[in-house]
Amino acid sequence: MLLYIVRRVAYAIPIALLVSLVCFMLVHIAPGDPIDSIVPPDTPKEAVEQVRREYGLDKPLPVQFAVWLSHVVQGDLGRSIASRRPIAGDLMLASGKTFVLAVTAATIGFSLGVALGSLAAFFQGTWIDRLCVGFAVAGVSVPHYWLGMVMVIIFSVLLAALPAMGAGPSDWVWDWVHIRFLILPAITLSVIPAGLITRTVRGTVIEILNQDFITTLRGKGIRRSGLLLHVVKNAAPTVLAVMGLQFGYLMGGSILVESVFSWPGTGMMLNNAIFRRDIPVIQGATLVLAMFFVLLNLIVDLVQTAIDPRMRRT
Amino acid sequence: MSGDILVRARDLSIEFVSPDATVQAVNGVDFDLAEKEALCILGESGSGKSVTLRSLLRLNPPKKTVMSGSLSVCGEDMLTISDAKLNSLRGRLVSMIFQEPMTALDPVFTIGRQIAETIIRHEGISRGEADRRALDLLELVQIPSAKRRLAAYPHELSGGLRQRAMIAIALSCRPKLLLADEPTTALDATVQIQVLLLLHKLQQELGMGIIFVTHDLGVAGEIADRIAVMYAGRFVEEGPVRDVMRQPMHPYTRGLLGATVHAGMRGKRLTTIPGAPPDLSDLPPGCAFAPRCSEATRSCTADVPALHKLGPERGARCVLVEDAA
Ligand SMILES: Nc1ncnc2c1ncn2[C@@H]1O[C@H](COP(=O)(O)OP(=O)(O)O)[C@@H](O)[C@H]1O
Ligand SMILES: [Mg+2]
Numbered sequence: 001m002l003l004y005i006v007r008r009v010a011y012a013i014p015i016a017l018l019v020s021l022v023c024f025m026l027v028h029i030a031p032g033d034p035i036d037s038i039v040p041p042d043t044p045k046e047a048v049e050q051v052r053r054e055y056g057l058d059k060p061l062p063v064q065f066a067v068w069l070s071h072v073v074q075g076d077l078g079r080s081i082a083s084r085r086p087i088a089g090d091l092m093l094a095s096g097k098t099f100v101l102a103v104t105a106a107t108i109g110f111s112l113g114v115a116l117g118s119l120a121a122f123f124q125g126t127w128i129d130r131l132c133v134g135f136a137v138a139g140v141s142v143p144h145y146w147l148g149m150v151m152v153i154i155f156s157v158l159l160a161a162l163p164a165m166g167a168g169p170s171d172w173v174w175d176w177v178h179i180r181f182l183i184l185p186a187i188t189l190s191v192i193p194a195g196l197i198t199r200t201v202r203g204t205v206i207e208i209l210n211q212d213f214i215t216t217l218r219g220k221g222i223r224r225s226g227l228l229l230h231v232v233k234n235a236a237p238t239v240l241a242v243m244g245l246q247f248g249y250l251m252g253g254s255i256l257v258e259s260v261f262s263w264p265g266t267g268m269m270l271n272n273a274i275f276r277r278d279i280p281v282i283q284g285a286t287l288v289l290a291m292f293f294v295l296l297n298l299i300v301d302l303v304q305t306a307i308d309p310r311m312r313r314t
Numbered sequence: 315m316s317g318d319i320l321v322r323a324r325d326l327s328i329e330f331v332s333p334d335a336t337v338q339a340v341n342g343v344d345f346d347l348a349e350k351e352a353l354c355i356l357g358e359s360g361s362g363k364s365v366t367l368r369s370l371l372r373l374n375p376p377k378k379t380v381m382s383g384s385l386s387v388c389g390e391d392m393l394t395i396s397d398a399k400l401n402s403l404r405g406r407l408v409s410m411i412f413q414e415p416m417t418a419l420d421p422v423f424t425i426g427r428q429i430a431e432t433i434i435r436h437e438g439i440s441r442g443e444a445d446r447r448a449l450d451l452l453e454l455v456q457i458p459s460a461k462r463r464l465a466a467y468p469h470e471l472s473g474g475l476r477q478r479a480m481i482a483i484a485l486s487c488r489p490k491l492l493l494a495d496e497p498t499t500a501l502d503a504t505v506q507i508q509v510l511l512l513l514h515k516l517q518q519e520l521g522m523g524i525i526f527v528t529h530d531l532g533v534a535g536e537i538a539d540r541i542a543v544m545y546a547g548r549f550v551e552e553g554p555v556r557d558v559m560r561q562p563m564h565p566y567t568r569g570l571l572g573a574t575v576h577a578g579m580r581g582k583r584l585t586t587i588p589g590a591p592p593d594l595s596d597l598p599p600g601c602a603f604a605p606r607c608s609e610a611t612r613s614c615t616a617d618v619p620a621l622h623k624l625g626p627e628r629g630a631r632c633v634l635v636e637d638a639a
Pocket of ligand 1: 357362363366374
């Protein structure tokens with residue numbers, strides 16, 4: 001197992017490098033001279049050249065990449081073109097906010113999904129099953145922003161119970177003053193993962209319940225509670241894989257949901273950067289998110305392997 | 315006498331009901347099994363052997379299975395038994411081993427854990443004690459380097475070892491009755507014999523009753539005291555193993571004997587039974603074997619033939635067989 005961990009971590013390194021290369025190339029893939037996206041069109045020539053040197057754009061690409069990478073590993077993602085502020089700091093703040101939202105939405109969505117999915121599977125073919133499946137289909141098909149707006153209309157406008165915008169005053173704290181702001185966006189964001197996890201859990205559990213070893217267990221006199229342990233351990237690798245991916249998406253910060261609720265997270269940051277063509281910000285945010293995905297994948301893989309011994313062989 | 319009876323089935327019938335069709339998998343089966351006795355159920359695939367065996371532990375899917383007649387196992391009425399009693403019977407008094415040792419074991423739990431789990435469930439002993447018992451059991455079923463194998467996962471063992479582990483699980487609470495559904499069919503020929511001999515030896519040593527399902531006559535001759543030949547959900551012939559093998563009365567049994575390689579076959583030609591077993595959701599009236607039977611007469615298709623007794627334990631459901639009395 002230890003050997004497997006080492007090997008798996010080693011595999012992640014070239015992936016991470018490739019991801020950073022892609023992010024780096026982002027600036028150069030955009031048509032034209034990358035400098036055009038950095039300076040306004042009417043900048044005097046000397047100024048353009050100075051910016052070019054400042055950004056290291058006068059050097060050959062591999063050198064640029066090496067320099068950029070060495071900055072990145074030191075936590076320096078450059079400066080925003082729009083605000084001229086260091087990107088890393090802003091990104092950190094935004095990621096923190098998105099993290100709060102993502103963790104909450106994931107907690108709601110995953111618990112709901114596991115509960116409904118298991119219910120549906122154990123009561124397969126009954127009205128309980130159909131109700132849960134109905135919820136799952138609705139969950140993945142209802143547009144985010146529409147649900148967000150409906151929630152705002154009901155809970156903020158009509159009932160005036162919860163705030164519709166922002167993440168509360170100053171820094172995030174887990175108190176009621178702040179949590180009030182979290183409720184609507186978190187619920188809105190949790191609906192898709194809830195639907196997907198319901199579907200995954202239902203499918204996986206039904207498949208497991210149909211397997212021969214369940215008959216063996218019943219034949220040994222194992223009760224329902226004991227059976228559950230076997231079902232959970234067999235279902236976990238599949239379900240965790242979907243959860244990992246979903247959490248990755250949530251960390252990306254839904255651009256739509258964060259915009260509807262003006263939640264100052266990475267989604268909104270990316271949204272603003274795209275509108276302002278603030279390429280270094282897009283680059284930095286993409287890099288951080290991609291790295292997070294790589295890390296998440298690594299964790300899911302390791303957990304899966306710890307649960308299912310059959311995966312250790314490769 | 316009745317204290318010695320492990321199983322008593324009378325007119326046992328099992329149907330699977332679904333919106334599309336009703337499958338009559340078992341159609342009025344009578345049999346008794348005494349303590350320490352070995353009964354072998356023989357028949358082509360699809361004749362209802364597994365369904366019969368599973369019904370002794372009520373392991374057929376509960377939602378669509380309809381059982382009728384009467385069935386008592388270890389003194390419990392299996393048609394009315396409560397879930398709690400059933401769960402305490404399963405694995406403790408009656409155990410079952412299955413055809414596919416690969417899929418019948420949980421892939422993500424160790425062999426040792428799956429044995430210990432059963433003992434803990436029924437005897438409430440500590441984990442450490444259960445692990446020790448698991449080790450003894452692996453040695454009992456002759457798994458080499460048993461200690462190491464306790465921590466092995468099913469996929470790490472060969473088919474033969476997996477089936478031995480399965481047997482260890484089944485024997486973990488010293489059951490009075492062992493149900494074995496084609497336990498060697500999925501194994502290599504040489505391993506088949508080893509596992510078979512082991513089962514036979516354990517049955518004798520532990521004094522268990524055993525019901526053994528197979529479509530292999532050689533296997534039946536090796537282990538069984540009695541044989542029951544099953545066709546389309548009915549026992550068409552039964553009797554002591556020697557009598558049935560030497561002097562099969564039912565044309566179907568003769569067909570089966572002619573179609574398999576076994577000791578009595580030397581110098582004879584291998585034959586096959588023409589045709590295929592009937593559709594169990596649409597059984598013909600009369601003898602279900604009549605459409606494939608070379609000796610069938612008009613009277614065969616009128617009524618299901620009654621059981622003609624040929625001795626205290628010997629009988630056949632065929633109109634051509636004369637009552638001994
Ligand atoms: N759970 C089930 N639902 C519906 N039909 C079944 C079920 N289990 C078995 N059958 C049917 O019952 C018949 C007998 O099957 P089985 O007892 O498995 O035969 P075998 O003698 O090969 O063990 C087959 O036609 C099979 O399709
Ligand atoms: Mg079978």
